[in-house]
Amino acid sequence: MTLPPGFAVRLAPGVRVRDHGRTLIGGAPIRVNHLSAGARDLMRDGTLIVADAATRRLAEQLLHSGMAEPVTALLATIDLDQVTCVIPVRDRPVQLDRLLTGLDGAMRVIVVDDASIDPERMAKVAGRHGADFIPLHRNLGPAGARNAGLREVATPYVVFVDSDVVIDPDAVARLLRHLHDPRVALVAPRIRGLDRDDSWIGRYEAARSSLDLGRDSALVRPHSTIAWVPSAVLAARVDALGDGFDSSMSVGEDVDLVWRLDAAGWRIRYDADVVARHDHRTSLRSWLRRKAFYGSGAAPLASRHGSKVAPAVLTPIGAATAVAVLAQRRWSAPAVGLLSGVMAWRLSRSLRGGDHPWRTAGELTALGISANLAQLMHLLLRHWWPAAFVGAVLSRRVRRALLLAAAVDTMIERRRLEPDLDPARFAIALRLDDAAYGAGLWTGAVGVRSVRALLPHIPHSS
Structure with a gap:
């Protein structure tokens, strides 16, 4: 499988170029790449x-x-007669009609009815738009419904679209262009809110939905900036999917598929320039339940994929730095300084191919420390908050760490997202988001009697 002539690539957002183009810093996960003079000259x-x-x-x-x-x-452009759209649906006739109207008959569509209460009504909606209709007499869940549709696909490409999504044929066509790379198995667009909701939860979701993976396109890979993509919209190469989703999973089946494909050597891409619209939950109760539901998927994923689910990835030096910061002792600042120096020294040894190894090492060390502190904040506020809350009741140091982490995290997220929401309500929504996800995470861990999904991953080498 080789890239075709004329295939063009450009440096990804966030990649740092040093040494007159010979050294690249970035990637998924972040790394340093030294180019030869010949390779550098090939880039324009x-x-x-x-x-x-x-x-x-x-x-x-x-x-x-x-x-x-x-x-x-x-x-x-890949012709749309080469793709089949599979839509799993249950009891959403209005949303299904809206989606099929947007697709406008531009491709073959298979609607899989996952044991709706009124399947005849769903069949009428599908028939009105010329879509094929597959009724399931037993509820299989979204993964099983998608697989039932996948078995009926005869085209080389398939796009899975959830019924509460709106996407047009042009967006599908733009996603399919990624499949000119023969190593790409799956590509997903950015998922934004469908309608503006002026409630405070609605405005928070417009800025920070769990399904919105941000404004930068990326390679999708465990332990990187974009580690998974949601199944709301997925365009895929049929021959890469095998049997498709794991139908035994009620949550996290999209993550599982992405990681299985990655392990098999395929590439998965997130294209932030292609946007699909989704009905976000904006009532407080349903919103919190959905966040907890997402959190509950981590434990079963950990039983299948191990440390790929880890809530943080810390090198031994990074873990020691986090411990020193949390300790809040007189020796903490000198310890962080010493550990940073060791980190910079070790990095400089691997950067001898560059013009300024110590300068680049210092830059990477600063990035590493920032990443470690960000992960520590997220552990305290999101993944470990039940334990951190108990610790805060008993310890002034833990209480101080939690309050500082909450304040810093809120400021960072407001600056990054620029939400249409006042600081107080944004801060409340952010903490409720973390609390609901963390509650689901711990509930799932208790359910499978394993703490694996709660443990950070610490590779042997730093």
């Missing part, structure tokens, strides 16, 4: 077009490391 303003074996090799290397993304605007 951060863009590379496949023309021969050398450019193909470099483009493949950059794509696989997550340091580059395809320039899909330069790729040919």
